[in-house]
Amino acid sequence: SVSNGGKYYVKVTSPEGCINNDSTSVVINLNPAADAGSNVNICEGATTKLQGSGINATSYIWSPVAGLSDPLSLSPVAAPLATTSYTFTVSDGVCKDSASVLVSVLKKPTADAGPDKALVSNQFPILEGQVTGVNITYFWTPNLYISSDTSLTPQVSPPFDTTYTLHAVSNDGCGVAVDKVLVKYFKDIYIPNAFTPNNDGLNERWNLAALPAFPLAEVSVYNRYGQLIFFNKGYTKQWDGTFKGMPQPIGVYTYTIDLKNGFKKLYGIVTLIR
Secondary structure, X not given: XXXXXXXXXXXXXXXXXXXXXXXXXXXXXOOOEEEOOOOEEEEOOOOEEOOOEEXXXXXXXXXXXXXXXXXXXXXXXXXXXXXXXXXXXXXXXXXXXXXXXXXXXXXXXXXXXXXXXXXXXXXXXXXXXXXXXXXXXXXXXXXXXXXXXXXOOOEEOOOOOEEEEEEEEEOOOOOEEEEEEEEEEEOOOOOOOEEOOOOOOOOOOEOOOOHHHOOOXXXXXXXXXXXXXXXXXXXXXXXXXXXXXEEOOOEEEEEEEEOOOOOOOEEEEEEEOO
16 A cells, blocks of 8 residues: 555575575555546637646646647647547556546537518518527517518518528627528519610610519510520520521510419510511
8 A cells, every 4th residue: 555665575584594585665656647627618710728637647648639739738728620528648657547628619600591582562482591500599680571580481571672681699609690681572573565676775685674583583485486586594684686696577476484483474475676
């Protein structure tokens, strides 16, 4: 035991009375004791100082070494990219002891308000919000013409163009994220029934002004023979009255407009005038 360290002697006596002596020293090493400190939470991108201690120890090392300023220090700065359990090992040159500490990395919140929406008359588009993070609160502003400001997918019905903002707030103090979505209001979809591509600089293209609010819309134009002479998805271009680079004749052309997102297809005619 610890109290019985020291020098021990042995005496040997033979049956004939011969005597010999010897001695040995016993050194009792106290076991080293490791303490890695208390578990800690940090926000993504932040750092924390670890605090280890090793009673009766002469050397120290932390592992893993990734994210540590000095793995041989009693109190290195830790900057892990993800939640990490660090092991602290101490030694006296003969015996070892270990302890661990958990550094939990709390992700910063993110917010994605989703794609812009269009609202026509009594339509009720649904916002497509998404958030990420741990222990977060989210909500929309303004709290107007919206079915629920605490739902990620609320229905909205503003009677005018409205920008909604999705807020994601970390309850652990790891920041706030916001993103915006525009809800474009149209009393109706105005479709011009004629245009004049005659190079006078006026009304040169068939301009569907409401179409930018419908990014998935498909526009098809047919001549009197039923031939598809213009097609466009989204609003990357307007019809200029040509087909394969050739001006088309004066006359009436039929069209189909598929607005997608649950809207009914629109059909009609447009007159090309020169």
